[in-house]
Amino acid sequence: MAEEAVIGVLMLCPTSAYLERLISTRFNLIKLYSPRPAAQSHSKFLQLHAHSIRAVVGNASRGADAGVIDALPKLELVASYSVGVDKIDLGRCGERGIRVTNTPDVLTDDVADLAIGLGIATVRRVFEGDGFVRSGLWAKGYAPLASKFSGKSVGVIGLGRIGSAIAKRAKAFGCPISYHSRSEKPETGYNYYRSVTELARDSDILFVACSLTEETHHIINREVVDALGPKGVVINIGRGAHVDEPELISALLDGRLGGAGLDVFENEPEVPVEFFKLGNVVLLSHVGSDTVETCQAMADLVFANLEAHFSNKPLPTPVL
Amino acid sequence: MATLEIHNISDELPLLFVHRIPQFGVFFKTRLLTKFRLFDPLSPSEDSDVDALRNSARVLLCVGPSRVTADTLAQLPELRVVVGSSAGIDHIDLDECKRRGIAVTNAGDAFSADVADYAVGMLIGVLRKVNAGDRFVRRGMWLQGSDFQLGSKVGGKRIGIVGLGSIGYLIAKRLKAFGCAIAYNSRKEKPSVPFQYYRNVVELAEDSEVLIVCCALTDETYHIINKDVMRALGKDGVIINVGRGNLVDEDELVKALLQGELGGAGLDVFENEPGVPEELFKLDNVVLSPHKAALTPESFAAVEDVVMANLEAAFSNKPLLSPVC
Numbered sequence: 083m084a085e086e087a088v089i090g091v092l093m094l095c096p097t098s099a100y101l102e103r104l105i106s107t108r109f110n111l112i113k114l115y116s117p118r119p120a121a122q123s124h125s126k127f128l129q130l131h132a133h134s135i136r137a138v139v140g141n142a143s144r145g146a147d148a149g150v151i152d153a154l155p156k157l158e159l160v161a162s163y164s165v166g167v168d169k170i171d172l173g174r175c176g177e178r179g180i181r182v183t184n185t186p187d188v189l190t191d192d193v194a195d196l197a198i199g200l201g202i203a204t205v206r207r208v209f210e211g212d213g214f215v216r217s218g219l220w221a222k223g224y225a226p227l228a229s230k231f232s233g234k235s236v237g238v239i240g241l242g243r244i245g246s247a248i249a250k251r252a253k254a255f256g257c258p259i260s261y262h263s264r265s266e267k268p269e270t271g272y273n274y275y276r277s278v279t280e281l282a283r284d285s286d287i288l289f290v291a292c293s294l295t296e297e298t299h300h301i302i303n304r305e306v307v308d309a310l311g312p313k314g315v316v317i318n319i320g321r322g323a324h325v326d327e328p329e330l331i332s333a334l335l336d337g338r339l340g341g342a343g344l345d346v347f348e349n350e351p352e353v354p355v356e357f358f359k360l361g362n363v364v365l366l367s368h369v370g371s372d373t374v375e376t377c378q379a380m381a382d383l384v385f386a387n388l389e390a391h392f393s394n395k396p397l398p399t400p401v402l
Numbered sequence: 403m404a405t406l407e408i409h410n411i412s413d414e415l416p417l418l419f420v421h422r423i424p425q426f427g428v429f430f431k432t433r434l435l436t437k438f439r440l441f442d443p444l445s446p447s448e449d450s451d452v453d454a455l456r457n458s459a460r461v462l463l464c465v466g467p468s469r470v471t472a473d474t475l476a477q478l479p480e481l482r483v484v485v486g487s488s489a490g491i492d493h494i495d496l497d498e499c500k501r502r503g504i505a506v507t508n509a510g511d512a513f514s515a516d517v518a519d520y521a522v523g524m525l526i527g528v529l530r531k532v533n534a535g536d537r538f539v540r541r542g543m544w545l546q547g548s549d550f551q552l553g554s555k556v557g558g559k560r561i562g563i564v565g566l567g568s569i570g571y572l573i574a575k576r577l578k579a580f581g582c583a584i585a586y587n588s589r590k591e592k593p594s595v596p597f598q599y600y601r602n603v604v605e606l607a608e609d610s611e612v613l614i615v616c617c618a619l620t621d622e623t624y625h626i627i628n629k630d631v632m633r634a635l636g637k638d639g640v641i642i643n644v645g646r647g648n649l650v651d652e653d654e655l656v657k658a659l660l661q662g663e664l665g666g667a668g669l670d671v672f673e674n675e676p677g678v679p680e681e682l683f684k685l686d687n688v689v690l691s692p693h694k695a696a697l698t699p700e701s702f703a704a705v706e707d708v709v710m711a712n713l714e715a716a717f718s719n720k721p722l723l724s725p726v727c
Contacts, residue, residue: 191557192557195530196532199523202523203526209533211690211691211694212533212690212691215691216683220692227697229698229700230516230699232518232519251579251580254578255515351547353544366536366539367538367550369530376555
């Protein structure tokens, strides 16, 4: 215990106040973001604490890059408060024998819940109804009629953990499920489509839940949107770049697409203003996994990895 | 035999007496006219003998929420059946109908899936702050770098369903797929369902994080969600109401929300529709909806079928499709 008290854990950016408290109970928490005198450079600050820092905590947008790793000769562990580790220089970590952990699985349910929430909100125009009441229009007439959600044909692009969780929920609404992914998954019992366009043609609601790769960049393009048609709805809880945004906007404005529910955008946090005047879209600020419970579960997992490493136990969720 | 006559001799199509308030039209008149002779007191034809028609009417079509009182019924001495077109029929005086031996039908299951979908949509909306999040984005606050508050997880929530009829059951089925734990209150325990039963709503609220109100409005269920229930649910608790406004003590609900004694609410129905307490308009933890949980083009088509089937059964003395009493 006495030794742990001097183990320095560097946090690269604000993640969660709860995690900060948790780390402080066992380690010496050093925050790169505060309270650092404004004039002091990152490298100066790192130099000052280099002798004690043995672990680094970052998140999906801020990871241990080569600069951070090279500045910390005693670094043993990079514990990321995220699923994605693309901001961490894994090559450098490998060379130095630095272990890397992430927080897989914990956010699957939240993202799937939100995807269904966006689906219902978009198809049933829940947000539009709310605005209708709040602006006092109800007393003057009837809200526009929406469409049914139950029983609609659902197409899922990417049947990984999140895609499967979406499919499971949609099934409980009596929706027939089809999917597109790199390879067929016969054990699921869902309809497989090799072509996204054909999947879109046979679907009412298309959920984008695949990972972002060169092949899936703009996987929702003009052809797919037109195949989905004027009553079709796109729900994107993946990455903004999955969707060709200008094509999506022009289809919505032309009435060639029925609606869209979007948690992610191509140039976040910039959202094209053309969306703002549309009643058939629901727009969120990339909050797919942002719940109190999941943030706590992620923090607990980061802490569990730190504790395991410094007591020479197996890491719960190692990447490297 | 009766059916044959109905189809063949248009002069002798059976008389269907219509009861409606001016805001609600007869929504599938053309289809009704193929089988029935309609009399609508709000648009009578000039030569009709209203008293004679009243005295001979055996079947009444009640459109939407138009009130059918003991007085309404007193004017129709020969009435045998009231065919309703909504799921809830609290606007029809059931006691008087029972006393006179008049059968009453509702919309059956025509609206159930849509109401269940909307209840789940509002619940996710409240817990995950979907509507508040949309306003946050449209007002440009994301771009300005403001922080948006964390939502609350749907999965694992303890859900109490008040009224496990067809709507309540479909809500339970949907939320089970989200990993929620389901319990319910209703007049009687339903041994065929795998959910925990609570005789007492306060106790259900104590053991729940969310209450979804979808029971019928009766004398017993008026203000079933009162101050005690809200207090038992607690300050993080969420109330979703897709039943009727009068199931919830709205004054107490507004007070609890304003004072932070309740976590949030999703409301499709209100005590004085279309009036909505304006104090709710500025709250981000509520989702408001203009009584449209049941309304989709698909459910309208389904309710037409249910109403037609009930009317045809009523005129041919066959068992009604969706009798309430």
